[in-house]
Amino acid sequence: MSVRLLHPSIQNGIRAGDSEHAGGMLTCKCSDRPVKVNVSGGIAHNHACGCTKCWKPEGAAFSVVAVAPSENVSVAENGDKLAVVDPSALIQRHACSACGTHMFGPVEREHAFQGLSFIHPELLDGNWPEPGFAAFVSSVIEGGVDPSEMEGIRTKLKDLGLEPYDCLSPALMDYLATWAAKKSGVLRQ
Template structure:
C-alpha cells in the first residue's frame, strides 16, 4: 500500500459516480475572475492519469481526467485568461494563465480522439460525474520524480481502490486506437 498522495479524491476510497451525468460547469482555481467552461452532456473514460502533461492538484502524483465531445465543451467566462500549454501536443490543453489549472484539451488534428476534449471532472460544480474506471500511464510518474521503488505500492493501492493500473490506456481504448489506425491504413474496412 502506498502512502503517496495519488489524488485528493482517492484519499477515502473512490466515490461512486452518478448515473445521470449531465455535465456541468468547470471552474479554475482563481478567486478573481475564474475561468468557467460549460460541459453539456455526459463525460466518458474517466480515469487516473500519471502522464507528465496532465494538470494535477498540488502534491498529487495523478490527475483525474475524462473526455467529452468537443462540441459539448464551451468557455463561458474569462476566456481571455486561457493559454495553450503546448501547441505541438496532440491534446491542446487550455490552461488558466493565472492559476495554471487545465480547463479543457481538445484533440483537433487527425487522430482517433479527434473531436474529443479532455477535462478534469473534479473541477465540475457537481458530483454526478462517473467514478474513475482505471489508472493510465502509471509508470510515467517516475519521469516526474517518483522513486521507482514506490511503484509496486502505488499499483497495489490502485488495485485496492478497484482501478486497474496500466502503463498505457485501458485495453478498450487501446483497441479503439488500433482499430482507427487499421481502418485509416486500409487494413480493416469500414
C-alpha cells in the same frame, strides 16, 4: 506502508459517481475572475492518469481526467485568461494563465481522439462519474516518483478498484488500433 498522495479525489476511496451525469461547469482555482467552461452532456473514460502532461493538484502523483465531445465544451466566462500550454502537443491543453489549472484540451488534428476534449472532472460541479482505471502509471516516475514506490502505488490503485495500466485501458487501446487499421485500409470503414 504509506503511499504518496495519488489524487485528493481517490486517495481515501472512490465515491460512487453518477454515470448519467449530464455535464456541468468546470471552474479553475482562481478566486478572482475564475475561468468557467461549460460541458453540456456526459463525460466518458474517466481515469487516473500518471502522464507528465496532465494537470495535477499540488502534491498529487496522478491527475483525474475524462473526455467529452468537443462540440459540448465551451468557454462560459473569462476565456481571456486561457492559453494553450504546448501548441505542438496532440491535446491542446487550455490552461488558466493565472492559476495554471488546465480547463480543457481538444484533439483537433487527425487522430482516433479527434473531436474529443480532455477535461478534469474534479473541476465540475455536481456528482460526476467516478474513475474506472489508471493509465500511464509508470509515467509517474518521470514526474519524480521514486521507482521503489511503484509496487505500493499499484497495490493502492488496485485496492481502490482502479486497474493500473502503463498505457490506456484495453478498450481504449482497441479503439486506437481499430482507427489505425481502418485508416490504413486493413479494416473496412
